[in-house]
Amino acid sequence: MKRPNIVWISTHDINPDLGCYSGVWPGAEYAVTPHLDRLADDGARFDAAFASAPVCAPARSAIMTGCFPTAIGTMHMRTKAVPPPEVRLLPEYFRAAGYYTTNNVFTDFQVEIPPTVFDDCSPDAHWRNRPDADQPFFAAFHGMATHESQLYLGEEAFAAATAHVPAGARHDPAAAPVPPYYPDTAVFRDAIARYADLIAEMDHWVGGILAELEEDGLAEDTIVVFWSDHGRGMPRAKRWACEAGLREPLIVRWPGRIAPGTVVTDLVHTMDLAPTMLAAAGLPMPSHMHGVPLFDAEGTLAQAPNQYTYAGRDRMDEAEDTSRTVRDPRFRYIRNYHPDRSAMQHTQYPDHLATWSELRRLHSEEAKELAQGLRPDLLTPLQRSLVAASRPAEELYDLAADPHETRNLAGDPGHAADLARLRQTLQTWQGRYGDLGLRPEAEILEGWRPGGRAHTTAPPAVVRSPEGLAADCPTLGSSIAWTTDPPAEEQREPSPLERTAGIPVADGRRWHLYTGPVRADASAAWFRAFRLGFEPSPEVAVNIAQGVDDAQ
Template identity: 60%
Template sequence: MNGDPGARRPNILWISTHDINPDLGAYAGVWPGADAARTPNLDRLAAEGVRFDQAFATTPVCAPSRSALMTGCHPISIGTHNMRTKAVPPPEVRLLSEYFRMAGYYATNNWFTDLQVHLPGTAFDECSDTAHWRGRPDVETPFFAVFHGMATHEAQLYLADAEFDRITAGLPEAHRHDPASVPVPPYHLDTPEFRKAWARYHDLVSVMDAWAGGLLRQLDDDGLADDTIVVFWSDHGAGLPRMKRAATEAGLRVPMIVRWPARLAGGQVRTDVVHLADLGPTMLTLAGLPVPEHVQFSPLFDGEGRPVEQGEYAFGGRDRMDEQQDSSRTVRDERYRLIRHRHPDRSPLQYQHFADRFPTWRALRTAVNGEARQRAAGLVPDVMTPVQRRATGPGKPELEHTRGNDHLGAGVAARNHPQ
């Protein structure tokens, strides 16, 4: 696995966040409402690198998605598909960082390790909240450094006001969002709970952008920008109902940006359908290292940085989410998404202890209960719209197919919808 010991290998910096769609200014015109938040640092990164417009996670929740990214294998093939488990993958499966360490890289992780497997001792040189490429033994040692930002995690949307004010203290007033005017997608209720969550979501995307900008400045200060492959990505879609945990466009569509001034021309836009987990074999290929035979995803570039044509489809799905027992599979091409629900008799809004604490989930429960009371009184239910009922009903279609970019859910065609 060591390759050519005399070759100078590129450094690699991964900047990852939780729970966002392509809601960066760089995606304006590509993703609805992408320019709502101010994201100058990541917009600049996209202008200097390659922006992927149709990148998809394998799973709409963090740990299974990250397991795919770090192993190069679909979660369903190595047992990491159920959220909250400690799988034992086949013996040939290693974490990506292990391959880099065997090739002489200094590998760090700051600090998130929710990968669905027991973290082997060989995974990183340092794994802590202080892990940093600056800890490597000397400046000639290449590094693979991973930073996981928590600013946009769904739980942050619902912090107490004083705590939210604290973590957004550096955000200029002009960059804050007014709940009264923030757009709300049609599958969400137009209520104070959802408006506040959406306003905070865009505020936190800007906070995350400032954090990412700090890492990029450190790279510049160290004189490493030209020799370092920088990748920005999110693990899955936004942390709101019918998005996170749902095998929908909004659950799986993610931002993904790759910059390497030494080899990749800036300002490129890739519109082909790709998997987020393609990043693993891509990094190995760009570093001149072999991709193990068992890896199921594909390099996005060849060793010279030339684009590699991908397959026609991106595959994904969801399985158990903590106590939610459900399973769906989905496939996406450049134009359409098809979803097959394996349990159409189960509600898309099953109880989920972690998420049901949040005001948006409680607001949906209240609306469902309100319509039940209307029916009991012999009234026509009018608390929700048809799109909202579809997201909260007692069952769901066996099949759903939509236009690929229709994350708003207004154009769903269904078959075998439970009555």
């Protein structure tokens, strides 16, 4: 069977606010997204897709590993985790199977990215750069157009960031669909209009990638997947373990396998994408993955792949917090482990954003009303709950009747059975997979890096065999890379941003993933082993002409 190409197109910080989700997600009809609407018409639209965390790095770690962040230690925003040794990043499985793997260019997977994962991880990474036009590829494109930072640009910068949105397609703040948990002020209306303009800009970018597939004659042989990492970059969405923080657009096109116009209403995790892609390519799914395949190599959709979806909120930069949530087709249950803390604790970065500042301002103005003996009237009780000093220990929402989660039913005797059932379901999930977020972070870090020192991957042992140079590494969970490119005299130090996001630093060498004995038409080769969360091994240099006795 010819294996399909795979193109992932991801964006940041949006809910299903695309035209194709009109009638499915509140306010989606406001969007102008012709390219994504067409993509959905040509394939499958998943109407109930959810992130595993309401913030970027933990959510992306789940998608790239197929594992719950709370189970593998990637739940805090941000960290550099040491996952269990069996955990790999998804593209490495495809590279081992002969795929050309690329990432352009954002990572933020909560681990340093070893050179075993991608053939190219750079701003120029593209399937068009593969050395063999017949080689299948896994190409990921991560756009920044809709990131929350773009919402709050100055007028000139915002105009440049949305240069492909014509005047007639721009969104009128007066028509902005303001959810009831936001105050209906100019700040929120402008933010929602800008959010929709950024989505329109992102849609244009998506159209360009799809056009390149058509130009290359590859559209019919390629699975295209569009997803976002988590909810919109505003309060009570991004960083909140609720519907608006976790509900995502997910669209898949696979010509000849998935029928056009397919609509999937089953519950799915975006984490399910990792095992799904392996299944679609006819590759084995590792037993440690927590996600489940959504369709197989024939494009046959799984029936009810998930009875529930799960997620968690943990440390958000300097704001310490722990919340867990489970959702079934009708209800969402949220367990807040620190009900004495505000849901909107001070956090340096978002507190400088206009929507956060607007809520803080109105809350402050209400304090002035109280000082005068007046009843506060600038925020509704729902809106005030965002900035309140505390919150309920448990929350329960009937999403069929209350899609904006405005009425907490946790204390309603009529829903006591639903509360008990979902509380137990959440506890069972935590018991099955473990929950590192319930442990002190300092304790986890000490276990990963005793005394603050990272473990080092053992150097690979390289021996000559009849088939070529054979390599092995005794470190459990390690992968080996090799190259015939000599090391540069000077290595560039990664920038703070590169270190934070885990973006691999180009060293000018092309590293190959070791999958079997190497025959290289060169005078020397270098081998190095990598284990996620460990320091890489020292390089082992081999003089090919003289044999491996000269390995260092």
